[in-house]
Amino acid sequence: MELLFDAYYKPLVVWADTFLRDVNMAEDVVQDFFFSIWNNKVYLNFFPSTLASLLYVSVRNRCLNRMDKQDVFHHAVDLDHVDLAFEEYNENHxxxxxxxxxxxxxxxxxSRDVVNGVFVEGLKYRxxxxxYGISVSTVKTLLGLSVKKLRERLNEELFAGFLLFFCTRK
Structure with a gap:
């Protein structure tokens, strides 16, 4: 949970601020969100492939709920402000x-050929x-060893990014 908080707190506050236009309120929303995750033990059901989208959508929904309780016209979201947040996300991506x-x-x-074929090009093992003129079991073995090496070499955020950006594309 601490790693999750460290990796996502600041980006989620920036994301919340794009809606609320109030950094203090954005921090409150994100802190309440993490507190809710911790208390309800929701983090036990997270999947790496959907983690980032779950966090961002949940924070967005909390911001919209908070905005509904306030003057809607006072906190109308400027689309240029949201586009800037997406640009920042795309640069990180x-x-x-x-x-x-x-x-x-x-x-x-x-191993590189197999990883590129499966993850980058989206080919089936077969x-x-x-x-490459090898068996499907060799593809699976090389892929498993390669993913293990990548997990060892990449920090947690980068490996989560690998899972998110390559393993979920179909």
């Missing part, structure tokens, strides 16, 4: 993807096996 691709490039050639 690009940096994470770049670092993950750099680590993939350091893998042995056959298709990767046919492309």
């Amino acid at each position: 690009d940096a994470i993807v770049s670092k993950v691709l750099d680590e993939i490039a350091l893998l042995p050639e056959r 298709e990767v096996a046919e492309r």
Whole structure:
């Protein structure tokens, strides 16, 4: 829970501020959100592939609920302000993807080929096996070893980014 808080608190406050336009209120919303996660032990049911979207959507919904209780016109969201937050998110996304691709490039050639085929190109195991003339079980073995190496080399945020950006695409 502490790692989750450390990794997501500041970005979620920035995200909440895009809606509320009040940093103190944004901090309150995010703190209440983390407190709720902790008290209800919701964190036990998180999946790495949906973690970021769950956090951002939950905070957005809490902000919208908070705004409903106030003067709606006073806190109307400026779309340029929201676009700026998405640009910041996209820059972070690009940096994470770049670092993950750099680590993939350091893998042995056959492992790199398998990882690129499955995660980057989105090929099925069978298709990767046919492309490189190896068995499907070899693809699975190389993929498992490669993911293990990536987990060891990448910090938790980057590995979560790897899971989020590559493993959930279909």
